[in-house]
């Protein structure tokens with residue numbers, strides 16, 4: 722369920738790399754309602770509308786040396802509203818748009834599962850990757866050199882914040898407005914590196 726935005730970047734920091742990698746702060750971003758307007762089960766680029774400041778916020782955290790991850794519940798897949806291909810294609814378009822502002826998402830994690838999924842492949846009584854469960858964050862932390870103590874989860878729902886806390890990551894609720902303005906104070910904190 723993970724699509725690396727740039728495989729070359731992924732290879733450069735794998736756990737088995739002979740080059741020692743420093744653990745870095747990670748910005749975990751919920752998608753719908755944080756990066757794009759939550760219009761309900763968004764899965765087509767035509768319906769995708771960036772939240773103001775979202776692309777610039779991602780690029781700013783990239784430049785500051787943070788890892789940036791999207792962690793998004795996509796139960797619309799399990800419910801049969803759209804497919805994983807839609808999710809991957811949309812994330813591809815997001816990645817392309819971010820390139821234009823010099824930004825990137827290090828990895829997109831999504832959870833298609835739901836307790837009432839119509840497609841049995843996606844039905845699980847309590848999907849471990851579905852927020853408020855912390856599975857997607859824990860996976861990112863196992864696949865990338867993340868310093869959890871310095872990391873941050875941003876979401877618009879209680880479940881996002883709970884997932885962050887259960888992964889041992891500080892969590893803040895974004896209630897709308899400009900995402901870069903909301904996050905700017907985080908970049909002024911000292912980053913011991």
Ligand SMILES: [Mg+2]
Pocket residue numbers: 751752753754755759876877878
């Ligand atoms: Mg949301």
